[in-house]
Amino acid sequence: MSTLPDWLQPTWEHLRQMIQQDRLPHALLISGPEGLGKHLLADRLTAYLLCEQPGATALACGECNACNWLRSGAHPDLVQMRPEEAGKAIKIDQVRKLGTDLEMTSHSGRYKIAVIQPAEAMNVNAANSLLKTLEEPTANTLLVLLTATPEQLPATIRSRCQQIRMGCPSTVVAKTWLVQQHIEAGVATRCLAMSSGAPLKALALAGSDSLAQRDSCLADLIVIYNGQQDPLPVAEKWAQDATNQRQIMQWWQQWINSLIRWQQAGIADQEAEIAQKLRQIVDKVDCQRLFVFSDQLAGALSGLTSGLNRQLLLEDLLIDWAGLLLKR
Numbered sequence: 001m002s003t004l005p006d007w008l009q010p011t012w013e014h015l016r017q018m019i020q021q022d023r024l025p026h027a028l029l030i031s032g033p034e035g036l037g038k039h040l041l042a043d044r045l046t047a048y049l050l051c052e053q054p055g056a057t058a059l060a061c062g063e064c065n066a067c068n069w070l071r072s073g074a075h076p077d078l079v080q081m082r083p084e085e086a087g088k089a090i091k092i093d094q095v096r097k098l099g100t101d102l103e104m105t106s107h108s109g110r111y112k113i114a115v116i117q118p119a120e121a122m123n124v125n126a127a128n129s130l131l132k133t134l135e136e137p138t139a140n141t142l143l144v145l146l147t148a149t150p151e152q153l154p155a156t157i158r159s160r161c162q163q164i165r166m167g168c169p170s171t172v173v174a175k176t177w178l179v180q181q182h183i184e185a186g187v188a189t190r191c192l193a194m195s196s197g198a199p200l201k202a203l204a205l206a207g208s209d210s211l212a213q214r215d216s217c218l219a220d221l222i223v224i225y226n227g228q229q230d231p232l233p234v235a236e237k238w239a240q241d242a243t244n245q246r247q248i249m250q251w252w253q254q255w256i257n258s259l260i261r262w263q264q265a266g267i268a269d270q271e272a273e274i275a276q277k278l279r280q281i282v283d284k285v286d287c288q289r290l291f292v293f294s295d296q297l298a299g300a301l302s303g304l305t306s307g308l309n310r311q312l313l314l315e316d317l318l319i320d321w322a323g324l325l326l327k328r
């Protein structure tokens, strides 16, 4: 079993104690920023609970039938529930099937476990259906809900789960870990800034062409803001990839926050490459308008899973963004 990153150890220790003291609830809601590694904790927990001969150190043995099934992704007592399509909703049919699966006797005589991620992707009907499962748990079942935005889950769901909240590690811890993963220190710093300090997200960024993509998005936003570029072709370009779209909007939000901080407190973006670009518009922004726009962007982000036409959504946002300057 691979080692857990340092920042996940305290939470794992907490879970381990719950198991050893027989205090594990029927449902756990583990929340924390995207890219923190919540799924690694869920993996560690399920492996330990399903293993036929777990060690005294609370690690799965890695050799028994259960461990082999897990490795091949085919353990009959584990359901991994995700949206059928990335970025889309988890549907009621999936949750209904889960309810039926959990009612069946465990194949191995141990736990039956469902890991739902991201839990906030459940649409209203799916969440209501899950409520039934949460209200009438069968013995030795465990539901693990992972989410970056617990506030998007119905209060009725949250209140029936034991909640575990996690935050990002310090920059030093995150950067040390990234360097251990063979990421060059300068790139690690940039990628951590891009991912708001979430180490796994930073690692993914470092291994992709995201740095270049992000630079290009910011360049697009600046020329649009300055009225030198029509927003519509940019919306079309950005809408082409559903997964990237969420990321782009998150970056956009970071830049808005950075602009507001810069204008109000005189603190430039800590990432020199970004500060250099934002400098072109920082004196022209109206913070009040930026606050309003930031809310609009947040609303659009939470609506991304609801099947809205992505290109239209981006067109609206980019047109309003262009209007921020013109309306001054």
Ligand SMILES: [Zn+2]
Pocket: 050, 051, 052, 053, 054, 060, 061, 062, 063, 064, 065, 066, 067
């Ligand atoms: Zn095992």
